[in-house]
Amino acid sequence: MPTVRFRAREFDCAHGAVLRDVLLAGDETPHNGASGSLNCRGLGSCGTCAVSVSGPVSDSTRRERLRLRVPPHDPASGLRLACQTRVLGDVTVEKHAGFWGQHVDDEDDGVDGDDDGE
Structure with missing residues (x-):
């Protein structure tokens, strides 16, 4: 039975389980902020x-x-969509900052730093 490690917690799941479903069943989320409500629900x-x-x-x-x-x-970022990823063994998952979770470098804190006045 595979184990998913996420935010200092561990969840056991069935081989082939969808990662998004595993996290949600464990009272965790693969979303940041408002994207927890504004998402495609696994599509x-x-x-x-x-x-x-x-x-x-x-x-x-x-x-x-x-x-x-x-x-x-x-x-090229190497990111995966949790809703499209099936767990085949023990995995470690990390969610990055930002609405989309795409910020994988230390220079970007996920906050819109544009100086365009918006």
Whole structure:
């Protein structure tokens, strides 16, 4: 039975379980802030459940690859959509800052720092 590690907690799950479902069942979320309410509910179309995952998981789905090509995501970031990722063994999951969870470097704190007056 695989174990998912997330925010200093551990959850056991069935082999092949959807990562988003595992986190939600454990009273955790793959979303930040308002994206917890404003998301596609696991359809793979919004991109707000993007996380870093290390460990054995399923290959990216076509839907996931297409969504991660659309800004603010970058396909080179290595992020996965929790709603499209199946757990195949013990994994460690990290959620990054920002509405989309796409901020993976230390220079960006997830706050809009534009000086465009908006």
